[in-house]
Amino acid sequence: MKKFLVAIVMAVMPLAASASGAKAPLDHIEVDPTNQASLQRGMQTFVNNCMGCHSLKYQRFERTAVDAGIPNELVEEHLIFGDQKIGEQMTIAMSPADAANWFGNPPPDLSLEARLRGPDWIYTYLRSFYKDESRPYGVNNVVFKDVGMPNVLESLEGVKVNNCTPEELHAAHGKIDPLTGKSMNSCITTVKKGQLSAEEFDKVIYDLTNFLAYVGEPYKQDSKRIGTNVLIFLFIFFFFAFALKKEYWRDVH
Numbered sequence: 001m002k003k004f005l006v007a008i009v010m011a012v013m014p015l016a017a018s019a020s021g022a023k024a025p026l027d028h029i030e031v032d033p034t035n036q037a038s039l040q041r042g043m044q045t046f047v048n049n050c051m052g053c054h055s056l057k058y059q060r061f062e063r064t065a066v067d068a069g070i071p072n073e074l075v076e077e078h079l080i081f082g083d084q085k086i087g088e089q090m091t092i093a094m095s096p097a098d099a100a101n102w103f104g105n106p107p108p109d110l111s112l113e114a115r116l117r118g119p120d121w122i123y124t125y126l127r128s129f130y131k132d133e134s135r136p137y138g139v140n141n142v143v144f145k146d147v148g149m150p151n152v153l154e155s156l157e158g159v160k161v162n163n164c165t166p167e168e169l170h171a172a173h174g175k176i177d178p179l180t181g182k183s184m185n186s187c188i189t190t191v192k193k194g195q196l197s198a199e200e201f202d203k204v205i206y207d208l209t210n211f212l213a214y215v216g217e218p219y220k221q222d223s224k225r226i227g228t229n230v231l232i233f234l235f236i237f238f239f240f241a242f243a244l245k246k247e248y249w250r251d252v253h
């Protein structure tokens with residue numbers, strides 16, 4: 001009985017943990033690791049804008065190139081800076097100690113970020129920076145309060161201000177008007193336009209998130225393919241096993 005009670009408490013505990021603390025609602029996206037065009041754009045955005053600070057140390061350039069359908073020569077020419085080789089991991093030169101000094105917290109490795117936070121969180125986070133002069137880099141973030149990261153895509157996105165009360169933020173953030181596809185969040189407003197429109201920027205972030213979701217599980221497509229083949233094999237093998245069983249038992253009865 002005691003064990004049973006402990007088991008129940010353990011089962012309910014995660015619920016209690018996720019219920020505590022009001023979190024900003026997240027915008028939902030469907031990631032698609034088979035969409036190679038999206039992975040290619042995501043990788044390009046990542047290498048150009050994020051790899052100055054964040055590594056993907058469990059991922060190799062070559063594996064990424066193959067899965068995203070980019071020829072190795074193009075990756076070597078355009079997506080690898082410095083003297084890294086295509087077979088190497090996607091590491092960076094910035095030392096964590098220096099980074100902690102500059103940013104408060106070192107920029108974490110993002111190989112498993114999509115597994116840790118989920119694609120919805122990343123997609124919302126990257127679109128939720130707003131102007132906040134009290135912060136060292138002049139920006140804050142709706143889903144990651146007092147974040148140490150500057151808004152590196154500000155030139156594309158523009159500058160937003162946040163005039164929301166906490167209640168408004170939690171009620172409105174993440175709601176998308178089903179007719180226009182636009183955010184219904186009216187208390188966060190753009191005060192300076194970027195190079196891209198809101199829809200174009202969302203697409204860039206979708207591709208970037210899709211890429212990071214792929215990096216979290218690069219073997220996912222392999223697992224699906226192998227799983228299907230195993231099931232087909234078992235199906236065919238069943239007939240042979242059945243025929244063999246009949247043969248063995250024929251003389252017994």
Ligand code: HEC
Pocket residue numbers: 045046049050051052053054103104105106107108110113117122125126146147148149150152153208
């Ligand atoms: C100038 C350096 C810098 C660049 C460039 C940069 N980041 Fe960051 N990023 C940081 C720092 C520092 C943190 C840690 C913030 C903290 O913990 O307060 C961070 C945190 C994050 C996190 C949250 C990590 C967590 O704690 O779960 C994500 C996701 C992220 N960055 C994604 C990106 C993406 C995607 C790009 C490219 C568009 C990018 N970053 C570019 C410095 C950078």
